[in-house]
Amino acid sequence: MSDPQPVTAAILVIGDEILSGRTKDKNIGYIAEYLTNSGIDLREVRVVPDVAEEIVGAVNALRARYTYLFTTGGIGPTHDDITADCVAAAFGVGIDVDPRARAMLLERHAEADLNEARLRMARIPFGAELIENPISKAPGFMIGNVIVxxxxxxxMQAMLDRVAPRLRTGARVLAETIEAGALPEGAYASDLAAVAGAHPGVSIGSYPSMTAAGFRNQIVVRGRDADMVAAARRDIEAAVARLHAAKG
Structure with a gap:
């Protein structure tokens, strides 16, 4: 359902392997784009190790600050997969093998193969809703405003698709890109500051890059009001055109 107030989110990435560099995170960018397209503002990302007090502290801090907290990692079958236990501790609830989650695992594994390690993936905090996993069947879960x-x-992507319909969303952010070409950021920085001051309802960013054709800058205007975004874009385009003309 769409909410007139901003809907905010944070991501908590859990795992020693991310912090060591052994595993390169591929989830943050995907979730960020997914949330932006859904009208949810991603405000913060944290990465924590497989340490219970670090996970519990981060869960409690972020779930209190934002509409939603999305966590990734740490819900597998090994001893260091402690996310579910930590989330249960953060909420002050118990945790045990959930019959619903166990039934999901049986769609993939024979009863005889549900050993202690596999059953760790069916341990769900009391009161949580399950998030289906069509790929390996071991579910995620949602408790309060925390999506695990x-x-x-x-x-992760399949789980995100499953949980997204349950979430509140806000108005989508509109984005307009103005090509500044080879103009250096220093040439238009003061103009952007002036435009930002004249249009407080939008955010403006400058993004340099190197392309096959050489150096270029792009200026991006973001906002939820189409008229405000359009007005800021016109002012920036006028400033860029003037600077290009001055260069000859």
């Missing part, structure tokens, strides 16, 4: 998902990108 796998770290494997394909599984």
């Amino acid at each position: 998902m796998a770290g494997v990108p394909s599984i």
Whole structure:
């Protein structure tokens, strides 16, 4: 459902392997774009190790600050997969093998193969809703405003698709890009500051890059009001045109 007030979110990435560099995170960018397209403002991202007090502290801090907290990682079958236990501790609830989650695992594994390690993936905090996992069947879950998902990108993406319809969303952010070409940022920085001051309802960013054709700058205007975005864009285009003309 769409909300007239901004809907905010944070991401908590859990895992020693991310902090060591052994695993390169592929989830943050995907979730960020997904949320932006859904009208949810991503405001913060944290990465924490597989340390219970670090996870519990981050969960409690972020769930209190934002509309939603999305976590990735730490819900597998090994001893260091402690996310579910930490989320339960953060909420002050118990945790055990959930019959619903166990039934999901049985769609993939025979009863005889549901050993202690596999059953760790069916341990769900009391009161949580399950998030289906069509790929490997081990579910994620949602408790309060915390959405707990796998770290494997394909599984995380499938879980995100399943949980998205349950979430509140806000008005989508509109974005307009103005090509500044080879103009250096220093040439138009004061103009952007003036435009930003004249249009407080939008945000303006400058993004340099190197392309096959050489150096270029792009200026991006973002906002939820189409008229405000359009007005800021016109002022920036006028400033860029004037600076190009001055260069000859």
